[in-house]
Each structure stands twice: as C-alpha cells, then as structure tokens.
Amino acid sequence: MWSKKCDARRKEQETGEFDVVEMYKRSKTEGNRMDVADFVGHVTVTTMESRGGGRAVVATQDLKAGELLVLAKPFASVFEEDFHGSQELHIVLNLITDTSHGKCHGYLISKIATILFGEPVKADLIYHLYSGPNFSKSPSRYPPDNTKPSSQHEDTPLFNDQVAVDVARIQAVASFNCFAPKPLSPVVIEERVKNKNKTEERLKRPSALYTFPSLFNHSCVPNCSQDFIGDVIVIRALQDISQGTELTLSYGNAGNTFEKRKEHLKKWFDKCDCALCEVERLDGAAACETRERVVAQIKQAATKPETRSSAQEAKRYLKEIQGTYRSSTDSRLPRIALYEAHFHLGNQLEALGNIVELVEEHIKGVRALGVNVIDDSISGPLQPGKRVTALPIEIDGVPYVPGGLAIWACLSLTTHFLHGFGDKIRAERWLRAARWMVNVMHGGGDELFKIMYEEQLDLWSILDFNRLIGP
Numbered sequence: 001m002w003s004k005k006c007d008a009r010r011k012e013q014e015t016g017e018f019d020v021v022e023m024y025k026r027s028k029t030e031g032n033r034m035d036v037a038d039f040v041g042h043v044t045v046t047t048m049e050s051r052g053g054g055r056a057v058v059a060t061q062d063l064k065a066g067e068l069l070v071l072a073k074p075f076a077s078v079f080e081e082d083f084h085g086s087q088e089l090h091i092v093l094n095l096i097t098d099t100s101h102g103k104c105h106g107y108l109i110s111k112i113a114t115i116l117f118g119e120p121v122k123a124d125l126i127y128h129l130y131s132g133p134n135f136s137k138s139p140s141r142y143p144p145d146n147t148k149p150s151s152q153h154e155d156t157p158l159f160n161d162q163v164a165v166d167v168a169r170i171q172a173v174a175s176f177n178c179f180a181p182k183p184l185s186p187v188v189i190e191e192r193v194k195n196k197n198k199t200e201e202r203l204k205r206p207s208a209l210y211t212f213p214s215l216f217n218h219s220c221v222p223n224c225s226q227d228f229i230g231d232v233i234v235i236r237a238l239q240d241i242s243q244g245t246e247l248t249l250s251y252g253n254a255g256n257t258f259e260k261r262k263e264h265l266k267k268w269f270d271k272c273d274c275a276l277c278e279v280e281r282l283d284g285a286a287a288c289e290t291r292e293r294v295v296a297q298i299k300q301a302a303t304k305p306e307t308r309s310s311a312q313e314a315k316r317y318l319k320e321i322q323g324t325y326r327s328s329t330d331s332r333l334p335r336i337a338l339y340e341a342h343f344h345l346g347n348q349l350e351a352l353g354n355i356v357e358l359v360e361e362h363i364k365g366v367r368a369l370g371v372n373v374i375d376d377s378i379s380g381p382l383q384p385g386k387r388v389t390a391l392p393i394e395i396d397g398v399p400y401v402p403g404g405l406a407i408w409a410c411l412s413l414t415t416h417f418l419h420g421f422g423d424k425i426r427a428e429r430w431l432r433a434a435r436w437m438v439n440v441m442h443g444g445g446d447e448l449f450k451i452m453y454e455e456q457l458d459l460w461s462i463l464d465f466n467r468l469i470g471p
Helices: 002-015 020-029 103-118 120-127 167-177 189-193 198-203 258-265 275-283 285-301 308-322 336-351 355-368 402-421 424-442 445-459 463-469
Strands: 043-048 054-059 068-072 076-078 092-094 099-101 207-209 224-229 232-237
Touching (some): 020 224, 020 445, 076 103, 092 103, 099 103, 103 120, 103 167, 120 167, 167 207, 224 424, 258 285, 275 285, 285 308, 285 336, 308 336, 336 355, 336 402, 402 424, 424 463, 445 463
Antiparallel strands (some): 043 054, 076 207
C-alpha cells in the first residue's frame, strides 16, 4: 500500500498529472489535509528590472491557458476544524500591517516556529521570503539551496535547545505572505446578495503559508488563477502566455475601483502598476466614485419588483456608467460596473417579455468582463465556417473577475437560449464556453464541471441538457 502511494506521489511530482476530480471529492468528505505531491512546472524565479530588481516568477516556455504551473502543499496551515468545534472567537491584532486576524493566523505563527525549531534546515525557506521594510532584503535566489544545511544550522541536531528561532521575522513573513485557503466551490450567484456577518467570517478564515507560491507578484488582472483544494494551492495559467512573461496572482478581490484596491494593497506597496489600475487612474477618482454609487443603486433596485419604469431607470444607470469609461479602454480589461449595468438592464427587460433585448444586454455584459465574444448572434444561421460545437468566445484565455462571473454569465445565456428561444445549438455553444472556462481555471474537465455545478444546473433546468450534449 505504502509503495503504491509513494509511486503515485513520484509520478505526480514528475509529470504534473493529478486527479483533480478525486482531490475535490476527498476535500469534501475527508477534510482539508491532502495527500499529494508538490509540483512546479515551466516556471522559475528571477529578478526583474520592472520590479526594481526584485524577484518575480516567469514562464520558462510558452504556456497554454489552463496549464498547471504549481501545485503545493503548505509549509504550515491552520483551519477552524483544528480547534475541534471550539466556538471561541479570537482576534489577533497585527501591529506590522495594522490589521486584525482570527485565531488561525495567530496559531499559524506558532506552528511555523515549532517546525523551524524541530527542523532548522528549513529556516531559509521562511527567512528568504519577503518580510517587509524592517528586515534585510530577501536574496534574489529562491528556493534556497537545501542540499546541505546553511552555515548557521550545520550539524545542528533536531530539537536542539540552542536553535535560535526568529519569531519576529516569522511573524513578518506570515503578515505579508499568508494565504486564506478558501475551498474550491461553484459560483452560486444568489450568495452575492445574502446578508452575512462578514467580520465573523473573516475571523474564522483558515491561514496557510506556501513557500514557492509566495514569490508570485500581484496584479489586479493576473494571468494566473489560484484554487485551494483542501490545504493544497493550485496555480494555473489563465491565458496563453509567452516565454519570459511574468506570472502574477491577485492578492485578493478588494473592490471594483483602484482607490478601494489601493487601501487593501497598501501593506505590500503604495501604488499598483497593473493595466487596470493605470486605466482607472486615467479615468479619475470621480468616475470611479460614480461607478460605485450607481452599482450600489443597481443592487438596491434589483431587490424591488420589475416594472416598465424600472427598465427605464436601468437604462439611465447604464448610460451613466458608460459615461465613466473612455472609448480607448482595452476591451480585454474587466469593467465590472458596466457588466452589472448590462445584466441589470437585461433582467428588467426580461420581466417585460423582451427576451431578445435581454440576451443582447447579457452578451454585452459578458464582453464587459473582458471576454472576447466572437459570435454574438441571437438567431439565424451560425457564422460561416463555424462548427456547431465551436465556442462563441475566443479560447486564448479567461479574464480574472471576482466570483467566477464569466462562468455564471455563460450559464445564464445557456438558459435563455434553451428555454427562451428553444435554440439548442446556441445553448450548447454557451454551455461549452462555461465548461471550457471551468477547465481552464480549475482543471478536471467536464467531470469536475458536472460535480461542481450540478445543483446550479438543476436550478436553472439545464442539468439534463448538460448530460445530453456529452463531452
């Protein structure tokens, strides 16, 4: 049994072939600790002038959208389940970043220190991570050469009481590098409007430190996605990426305007230079404030009964938001406020029986998310040269948008084409687009899509249709 497990882990590490579906199932039934190997694909750490000479993760060869780049177990992790049902609510004040955390983060620091005390040879894996401006600059090389112990730990036996563990540095490293491993789950759009106790939820978040993944720099429009299956982080390419390109992750969905994101990101840097933030700075603070105000009005209006006057109001919302964007804005950049306005207007038109205009607005909403729609037809023959199973979107990448909105939008269009128009061909194409996005973002193919989205597909009466069209 153990030899088979060892062979399986070795194969995973060498080939990057993981049974994502089985991992997902186990994470739902057996808890968060996953028995898998670590894997690093065609990526490496280097220094980049554009990062001020700092470290960055780059592609060592051309990558395809959906390609697995990193799968890593945590150096240490703490989950709420580790406290065996305790209902105590702890608040840990972080004086380094002027933020608060729950008990998982506090216990994580202790856990890391304990590991280093027992295995001092691992110290540089932690101490060579970014630890903020109050500590010496991290070395350019990572991971450190662990073929032999560093000089300060050479010939040090395990659990030697003379080992010096730098708890202050561990706390700093944890402050800037920890992840909150939210379990992989399907998009359920209704959850966006539920009234949750966000403070209590935040304080119960798990906390984990991953060494190599901590080297990925931030972008508000990253070219990589991150998933958590149990305690494992999975990083994939969101788009086709050229050799030598820096690979980035998002450090958290902290708002739809650069001002909101700036507040969240300030513990890492003063100014984000990603394409989205640069564009929004050119748009100006007033435009961003208008978007926030109108989106808040849209969400409030969505809770009221639809009427003809509410459709006119939705058109005014859309026009106001459109006026905040410059025509030169890159169409591949997500414009979440514009998406919200198009979808809200479409929903109001649906209530009036205008199904054609509803679908038109929803397709415009998909485009606003940064999806390159290449077939926006609603009726008539398919575009010349297009197969029935061809996707209505370009397949060079999936935009990074919060909550998997692009997937939900494609499923919404599937429902309207199938039940609104009885157009099985276009319904199939938009459903296949949703499947393709899920596979790029999460892997696992159609099987994982079916497992993750079965409840939502059933709710929208497209579950049988998904089974019917096959792989």
